[in-house]
Amino acid sequence: MRRPIMNQRAMIQRITKQHTQRTQRMMSKQTTAMTLVLALGAITFSDAASAQLTAASPAALATANNYTALARGFTAIALNPAGLAMPGNPGFSLTLLPVQARAGLSAMSLSDIATYDELLIPSAVREEWLQAAIADGGFDLRGGVSVTGLALSIGPVGLQVSTVGEARGTLSPDAFELLLFGNAGRTGTTRDMSLAGTGTSSWAATTAALAVGIPLPEVQNGKFALGVTAKYTLGHISGLGRDVGSVITANPFSVALSVPSIAPASVDGLTDNGTGVGLDLGLAWEGTTWAFSAAVQNLVNTFEWTLDAYEYRAGNLTFDGRSVTTDFDGVPAATTPSTIRDELLAQRFELAFNTGVAFRPSEKLALSADFRHETGEALVIGERSSVGLGAEVRVIPFLPLRAGFSRVTDGAYQVGAGFGLELGPVVISAAYLTEKGSAGEFRAASVALSFGQ
Numbered sequence: 001m002r003r004p005i006m007n008q009r010a011m012i013q014r015i016t017k018q019h020t021q022r023t024q025r026m027m028s029k030q031t032t033a034m035t036l037v038l039a040l041g042a043i044t045f046s047d048a049a050s051a052q053l054t055a056a057s058p059a060a061l062a063t064a065n066n067y068t069a070l071a072r073g074f075t076a077i078a079l080n081p082a083g084l085a086m087p088g089n090p091g092f093s094l095t096l097l098p099v100q101a102r103a104g105l106s107a108m109s110l111s112d113i114a115t116y117d118e119l120l121i122p123s124a125v126r127e128e129w130l131q132a133a134i135a136d137g138g139f140d141l142r143g144g145v146s147v148t149g150l151a152l153s154i155g156p157v158g159l160q161v162s163t164v165g166e167a168r169g170t171l172s173p174d175a176f177e178l179l180l181f182g183n184a185g186r187t188g189t190t191r192d193m194s195l196a197g198t199g200t201s202s203w204a205a206t207t208a209a210l211a212v213g214i215p216l217p218e219v220q221n222g223k224f225a226l227g228v229t230a231k232y233t234l235g236h237i238s239g240l241g242r243d244v245g246s247v248i249t250a251n252p253f254s255v256a257l258s259v260p261s262i263a264p265a266s267v268d269g270l271t272d273n274g275t276g277v278g279l280d281l282g283l284a285w286e287g288t289t290w291a292f293s294a295a296v297q298n299l300v301n302t303f304e305w306t307l308d309a310y311e312y313r314a315g316n317l318t319f320d321g322r323s324v325t326t327d328f329d330g331v332p333a334a335t336t337p338s339t340i341r342d343e344l345l346a347q348r349f350e351l352a353f354n355t356g357v358a359f360r361p362s363e364k365l366a367l368s369a370d371f372r373h374e375t376g377e378a379l380v381i382g383e384r385s386s387v388g389l390g391a392e393v394r395v396i397p398f399l400p401l402r403a404g405f406s407r408v409t410d411g412a413y414q415v416g417a418g419f420g421l422e423l424g425p426v427v428i429s430a431a432y433l434t435e436k437g438s439a440g441e442f443r444a445a446s447v448a449l450s451f452g453q
Helices: 009-041 058-060 073-079 081-085 109-115 123-136 171-181 338-345
Strands: 002-004 090-094 099-105 139-154 157-171 199-219 222-242 247-250 253-258 261-264 274-286 290-301 310-313 316-320 322-325 330-331 352-362 364-374 385-393 401-408 414-425 426-439 442-449
Touching: 058 414, 073 081, 073 090, 073 139, 073 157, 073 199, 081 139, 081 222, 081 385, 090 310, 099 109, 123 139, 123 171, 139 171, 157 171, 157 222, 199 274, 222 290, 222 338, 253 414, 261 274, 261 338, 290 310, 310 352, 322 338, 385 414, 401 426
Parallel strands: none
Antiparallel strands: 002 322, 090 139, 090 442, 099 139, 099 442, 139 157, 157 199, 199 222, 222 261, 222 274, 247 253, 253 316, 261 310, 274 290, 290 352, 310 330, 316 322, 352 364, 364 385, 385 401, 401 414, 414 426, 426 442
């Protein structure tokens, strides 16, 4: 489709002249918009307990995900089902609608965004953010959520239904410079800019899991158990958008955008876009003061995406100084280039190993350590690998205080903290976690109301 552009040169000159005067004023609006994006992202990323299931109790998040050997009741379903047959497992436990959310970005922190909300961002600060993004190879924004509709345990049997989703966006250094400074760039002089490396991805799925803890004969004077979790996953959405060489030239001014994407054609197509079953196995042992735990998640997993309800968009726009040509029409997913289609279909739930040890010298103190490793980079919520320490202290018996520290993929670290308030069979718990590293800063929070845990 071609449209004549009237007085294009005069329009460009006018826009360029006004741009410098408007940049500072516009930055406040841009910052507010970025804050809104982060808030929306936080509603859509959870802890790394499992790609399909997250630990329904905030206790795991509070210890920076170092809780495997301590998990009992409904918390054990996602971490290690063998915990359902260990000492301390409640006869009944239940939680409804606990939420775990995470959001974060690189090059700057969430607190930076809050500091300049509704304020003009100094040029020196924007330059600092840009240089950080250049060093990181681009600007990344991530967000996601896990909502557990139900997590229940009755003796050694547990049932959990959780919906997990993630969204990511990446801007190339030049695209980030456009966001911060406009098309004049940080120097005030237009230049050619490349958007290569810019892209988005997202996915969401619901998993129902049935877990059973099976007591085994005692080993070394300690309780020993096997755990099995069977899972059924229903995929809701997976989407990809990738820039394949967009360029904005300065002299002469022209635009050539190419951002092909694949996603469900409509909201009506977000119900069933993939199915599969999975199997987790776990072992646990507990003595007088020590406990050990090991689990293999997705030992079997048949989940695959289907593209029947998807469509492909070429995402092309060109402007040569006189006319605009666009191609954003949706076509059947069967016409999708193999590179994008294969990347989407390769998104699966990968094999993961989770081990933990706990030490309880008294009823007032429990120390725990975990090591986790994901074998792939596909549908993973949070980091792929982590190792760390956690602690639970009960100076007041009904008020457990929890904290933890973990080193995660690429040298980043997590610090978590939280508490529980146990009012008889009713438990109110909350947790907060911060992750910092070369890839940026990420924050997570969780809150839950449970019974019998």
